[in-house]
Amino acid sequence: MLEDGNVQLPYVHRVTKYDPADRDEHGHYTGTEETFSDQGEVEAAYLQAVAAFAAEACVERLSVREPGVVSLAHFGVEPPLEGFGLAGIFPTDLTGFHDGAEVPVDIGLELVRLMLRDSGAWCRLEAEGTLAVHVGWDQYLYIGSSGPCEEASARTRALGLFPERLEASPYDVETDSEDVQRPADDDFWALLHWTVGGRRAVLLEETYIEGASRWHRLTPDTIDTVRAGIGPRARLEVWPDLNPDIEAVLGTLPTEDLSMGLPQDPSPR
Template identity: 65%
Template structure:
């Protein structure tokens, strides 16, 4: 944990009541102007004081169902102009120069939908909480940056820790299977024997891609996966389209997954009001399946997380363990 943690805001501490709740005149949304610019200049000042010009994206996410920000939703969650190649460029472990870091902070200040932690390991971290609360952590006291923050009309308050910091025990709760050579060998056997047929790639929290698996496509799929993506292996889709349609529940949420005429795997989460459109899409599909979206009911065959190119698993997010994952853990050497 970094030694120096500051909460930087436009809220004067003198306007807080006894329990710390702000009661002053400042609004809880960005002004998209001078005050927002002050926040960004404060981040730049702390980065300069720490000697940082790049940060790494950690645990990136976008909304999967609903937009809970106080501002109207933005197309592409504010990422489109930053990453013309697509959302996949915004992934865990992506190294960003300071100018892009500041634009990501702007996206978060505006509640555009995308969120992440931005870090330089053991040196610096910045992230945005609700209501324009900015948290900056450094290995240095950053006296120059604190003075600059005051000049910008903002307030910095020393904290023991950010409420959004990821605790070490959270990272180590579950032994996570890496998607290493042994995983892919097991997956190849499962595909060849007909036990597995599709792969779900969660490349952002809230965003997934689906891949059709055959003995010929496994290697190309592996090469094209997003760094540090979470993976879930599922059985093949059913070609009995009528049976899939009949299995739609009367109400609630369900994820429909289908293979279109071009062979691409598509998916959508729908409720009862959207079932007619989902039925129409599935009815035109070559194969399809319905998956639960509820915790405890959504159980793939097995899961894994992509390691880095050197084989080290640095992603901190974890998959929900399946019975097969538990078997894998039991087979590991005990240290």
């Protein structure tokens, strides 16, 4: 089972421009195809393949799942684009690019294009129980479907790509994490109200998409304002309050490892 009740789709194709005949005994590609997008006919073929699978599965809208953007380091072949390439698709503050957001297939194709180009943004695209589209490294595209989608597979071959059947996508959701998680429901906020009501301010880290977060200092005067502005389906983590003794904090920092400091913004958010 996958999160949100999604059952792992029974048909999974790995779609690439890499001819299986050019793989060694370990499955590693040994041919001459480049590992980055040509931003031309081959890239267009990838997008047409996704569109073909979506059409055969009768999918018109896709949900954005686990979106993320480049943070401190980028390991893609191509340099990340300003705004992660999302300008023109979502507002500049990334409103709308969040877990659970629904987009039409044509917008989904633009997101696939950005991922093929290593633009700095990534997500899974899924129609629950019907279709899943995952883009991996080196122009590897994974398409899961509830049916065999034989016409879409044939169309993909006609486009010059190679659809290969797999047991599962390596980007399927894993739900066996032992981390303690709970929903940010009324009980969660009531507990925070109780905590800050005792004059014990806390910090709330809001990861609204993977790789991008905001910090809030919760006090009795700010907690309701902060709650009203939390992004949809953001991941929230609660931390101890800031230490006002800056010299003491600096004295505890290691000399060899990276450290992160959080200055306090005077605004309520």
